[in-house]
Amino acid sequence: MIKVIVSHDVDHLYGRDHWFRDLIYPKMWVRTTLELFRGQITGHEWWLRNTSCFRKYRHNLQAQMDFDREHGIESVFFFGMAKGLGMSYKPAEAKPMISLVHDNGFDTGVHGIDYQSQDGINKEYNTFKELMGYDPCGIRMHYVRFDEETFGRLNVAGYVFDTTEFDKPSCGTLKAPYMVGDMWEFPLAIMDGYLPQQFEKAKEKTLEILDRCRGMGLTYVTVLFHDYQFCDDYKDIRDWYVWLMDYIKDSPDYEFISYRKAIAELGGTL
């Protein structure tokens, strides 16, 4: 039996997040135009993605939560408490969205920016806590950045779990959860952005990864899907997520679990 943990990094909240704050929109125009000419996306997707800057919201939190709830997925949502690498909303702007997710019964944590300094890491933890009045459930670093000291620093900051370890050249880290001090590290096995961006190929690659996990005897497998892609703008990868969740739900070999319950099973508490 493989237990699948589903997580969502909330990289974007509002269309205005990136107005005069970063270069996300001009970069997106160049990238999507190249993808359109290469036949990797449709004209409809090009249009939807490039007009997303004028929409009020760039997240799909409600639709994501509704889907996850219907599928019995106790997912977790990570929110930025600092800006960087194209994540440009402010903590105060995130607050109503974190409350929305929390009130819907899902766990919320920090999508970390600073991975190199203890002060910066502590600051993001405390910003979340002061903003929301409760502790973040855990953390994943934005762009899965870490160095050899990062996990130790996250433990010192007080996080119960981190789920950042990800080997980019291998497109995932297939490894059992392990402890760093008092903190659990859940390596990330499957990330939407590191799969082929075409439905059939993404599906094929995912089945290959799951086979390897089974071969290695892993009990816990962590999946990351960005909620901003849970819409028609990113049809192939959205359809991949829907397929994967149906596949896990319907297969006797898999079940969903949350980080919270996995930690309880592993002998810790959250």
Ligand SMILES: [Zn+2]
């Ligand atoms: Zn991110």
